[in-house]
Amino acid sequence: MPELPEVEVTRQSFVAAIEAARVLSVAVGKPLRWPLGCAPEDLTGRVVRTVGRRAKYLLVEFDRGWLLLHLGMSGSLLFAANLPPPGAHDHFDLVTSQGTLRLNDPRRFGAVVYVDTLADPLAHKLLGHLGMEPLSDEFGLAAFQAALRQRTAAIKQVLLSGDVVVGVGNIYASEALFLAGIRPTARAAGLSRRRVARLFQAVREVLARAVEKGGSTLRDFSSADGQAGHFQLEVMVYGRSGQACKVCANPVKMIRQGQRSTFYCPVCQKR
Numbered sequence: 001m002p003e004l005p006e007v008e009v010t011r012q013s014f015v016a017a018i019e020a021a022r023v024l025s026v027a028v029g030k031p032l033r034w035p036l037g038c039a040p041e042d043l044t045g046r047v048v049r050t051v052g053r054r055a056k057y058l059l060v061e062f063d064r065g066w067l068l069l070h071l072g073m074s075g076s077l078l079f080a081a082n083l084p085p086p087g088a089h090d091h092f093d094l095v096t097s098q099g100t101l102r103l104n105d106p107r108r109f110g111a112v113v114y115v116d117t118l119a120d121p122l123a124h125k126l127l128g129h130l131g132m133e134p135l136s137d138e139f140g141l142a143a144f145q146a147a148l149r150q151r152t153a154a155i156k157q158v159l160l161s162g163d164v165v166v167g168v169g170n171i172y173a174s175e176a177l178f179l180a181g182i183r184p185t186a187r188a189a190g191l192s193r194r195r196v197a198r199l200f201q202a203v204r205e206v207l208a209r210a211v212e213k214g215g216s217t218l219r220d221f222s223s224a225d226g227q228a229g230h231f232q233l234e235v236m237v238y239g240r241s242g243q244a245c246k247v248c249a250n251p252v253k254m255i256r257q258g259q260r261s262t263f264y265c266p267v268c269q270k271r
């Protein structure tokens with residue numbers, strides 16, 4: 001499943017190329033998670049201002065209106081001047097004066113939704129409840145501390161929920177907690193200021209590193225077949241149950257938290 005770093009790298013890979021492009025036509029394939037919300041031909045003639053991102057949504061800003069794109073479980077985007085006709089899994093083509101933006105999504109949990117403004121009830125429903133952006137200036141230590149003080153759940157669950165900070169998926173949550181030396185089962189509200197500060201740094205570091213690494217990965221994959229693979233992160237604990245901790249050599253443990261696997265080192269993450 002594409003995580004926040006992959007979505008951000010995807011955005012970076014085509015934002016400059018699509019800016020100022022005029023929409024020539026739109027081709028829609030099989031239904032996606034939600035309907036487009038306008039007639040495809042209504043988008044013809046609009047000009048792309050830029051492409052932003054909020055959590056895992058890409059926001060294509062036109063001179064009038066917005067397209068919200070989500071890659072779902074298996075979606076990937078391609079932007080190129082010349083593309084072959086859409087295949088069986090290509091469900092949305094935005095054909096512009098500067099190239100075609102194509103969504104390929106075999107499982108079709110992805111979405112392309114048009115809204116006139118971001119204040120639209122549908123946009124609000126999709127974007128309104130989201131936590132802070134971990135790679136933006138909005139994500140500050142004081143705000144993070146204040147939000148965690150309100151949560152009695154385990155810190156891993158709070159990170160995964162996305163309502164304090166978005167984009168910390170299962171791998172990133174395990175890795176950030178390891179870097180910060182915090183036991184994933186620790187109650188969020190009970191963490192000292194010093195430990196929250198370490199976690200704050202760790203979350204930013206883990207995600208920023210994934211975006212950095214992803215840049216080269218995505219370019220490699222794009223030139224081949226346009227499929228973005230999962231990033232080959234150098235993990236410290238995730239998926240390493242029973243193997244030696246890379247810091248202290250004691251075995252990494254796996255537990256279940258809310259149906260998800262959590263990996264941690266009982267020695268490096270004592271409490």
Ligand SMILES: [Zn+2]
Pocket residue numbers: 245246247248249250265266267268269
């Ligand atoms: Zn260890």
